[in-house]
Amino acid sequence: MPVRMMQRNNLVNGFIEVNDEATEKALAQAKAEIGDAAWKQGHSPETEQVVRAALKAQGARYETELTGKLTGVSLAETQANGAKFQKLRVTLENGEDKTILSADLGSEYAQRLIAKLDRATREHAGQVVTIGGFAEPVEKNGRSFTNHVATLKDGQKQEIQAAPGHFERAKEAIDKAQEPLRQSGMGENRELLNQVAQAAREQYFAGVVPDLAGRLKEQGVTQTQRLPRLEGHQKDEQGTWRSVGLYVDQQGKPRGVLVVENKEQGVKERHSVAFQERTSKSGIPMLAASVAREDGSKLYVNVLPHENRSTGEKFLSASFGERDQAGTFRQIEGQGGGLKPNEAMMQAGDKDRTLQLVRDKLGVDVLAKHREKGQEQAQGVER
Numbered sequence: 001m002p003v004r005m006m007q008r009n010n011l012v013n014g015f016i017e018v019n020d021e022a023t024e025k026a027l028a029q030a031k032a033e034i035g036d037a038a039w040k041q042g043h044s045p046e047t048e049q050v051v052r053a054a055l056k057a058q059g060a061r062y063e064t065e066l067t068g069k070l071t072g073v074s075l076a077e078t079q080a081n082g083a084k085f086q087k088l089r090v091t092l093e094n095g096e097d098k099t100i101l102s103a104d105l106g107s108e109y110a111q112r113l114i115a116k117l118d119r120a121t122r123e124h125a126g127q128v129v130t131i132g133g134f135a136e137p138v139e140k141n142g143r144s145f146t147n148h149v150a151t152l153k154d155g156q157k158q159e160i161q162a163a164p165g166h167f168e169r170a171k172e173a174i175d176k177a178q179e180p181l182r183q184s185g186m187g188e189n190r191e192l193l194n195q196v197a198q199a200a201r202e203q204y205f206a207g208v209v210p211d212l213a214g215r216l217k218e219q220g221v222t223q224t225q226r227l228p229r230l231e232g233h234q235k236d237e238q239g240t241w242r243s244v245g246l247y248v249d250q251q252g253k254p255r256g257v258l259v260v261e262n263k264e265q266g267v268k269e270r271h272s273v274a275f276q277e278r279t280s281k282s283g284i285p286m287l288a289a290s291v292a293r294e295d296g297s298k299l300y301v302n303v304l305p306h307e308n309r310s311t312g313e314k315f316l317s318a319s320f321g322e323r324d325q326a327g328t329f330r331q332i333e334g335q336g337g338g339l340k341p342n343e344a345m346m347q348a349g350d351k352d353r354t355l356q357l358v359r360d361k362l363g364v365d366v367l368a369k370h371r372e373k374g375q376e377q378a379q380g381v382e383r
Contacts, residue, residue, distance in 0.1 A: 059335020068092025113150035118163035228345035248353035
């Protein structure tokens with residue numbers, strides 16, 4: 001999986017994919033089962049179990065740890081329902097794979113992680129680290145709360161301690177911001193004081209992140225630039241992921257990377273493939289590629305166009321197959337497989353070679369939904 005964006009989800013007590021259809025279906029399923037009231041209460045062991053089961057049923061991915069070389073720390077701004085949100089973005093790279101963690105800057109989790117990243121960007125820049133976290137139930141004044149604690153380990157799995165002083169300085173910023181309210185006689189308005197505290201705390205940590213990004217740059221640590229491509233992932237019943245990245249090279253030839261991965265079984269294959277234009281048995285144009293393994297078996301991947309009968313939306317999906325040493329073919333069944341443009345392709349827009357090829361040969365405009373979303377955001381609408 002060349003590039004993916006993950007976010008911390010407190011109910012899952014883990015990381016889930018951002019803007020992933022299967023994940024969104026799973027969360028909706030879990031919310032319906034749990035009920036709105038329990039959903040709003042946040043994490044509990046029972047809620048975690050229900051949400052993780054829904055993710056598994058939908059073939060959606062969740063992880064408890066993210067590992068890779070620390071190559072980027074930055075801020076981003078997103079919009080939803082007319083409101084703006086600041087996000088902490090942490091980039092981890094593992095060979096050609098890139099994982100971007102996105103976390104709400106105002107969250108306890110992100111702020112705890114920033115304090116640890118302060119030390120990590122000094123002592124472990126460009127080195128392998130593992131980001132994790134856990135839900136910690138606590139009792140305070142007779143009430144139960146859950147703290148969401150960030151963990152950050154080095155390449156030897158030793159915890160990287162937070163740089164000291166951040167939460168003390170954040171408290172100073174909060175006190176300074178609240179002082180005018182107290183002087184004006186509003187010191188008993190707990191709701192307003194909490195709002196001011198949250199804003200001041202977020203502003204403090206927002207000021208820390210650029211220093212961390214600059215520190216990485218000063219040490220010569222930069223993110224690997226990704227080429228525009230379409231990416232699709234499918235998970236079978238055994239938990240094995242098959243992924244494909246499709247792109248068009250400078251000679252105008254469709255090429256790609258085929259990955260087979262099952263972390264629990266220790267399986268990780270990566271193959272470069274060349275796609276050929278083919279026609280399916282039903283007369284549909286498609287792109288097909290195969291690769292021979294050392295044991296004599298073969299892997300197959302086809303990219304085909306589809307159309308949603310309800311909405312008329314056209315999209316691409318990947319199908320995978322295997323042929324064993326005896327010549328027996330098996331179609332891989334699984335969940336997922338839809339191809340989506342990566343960030344580099346969305347930035348390239350209509351001039352991208354891959355976009356042009358699949359539009360001309362397969363009749364699918366893979367940026368149609370992206371353009372529609374951009375227009376809605378320009379009008380103040382966020383789905």
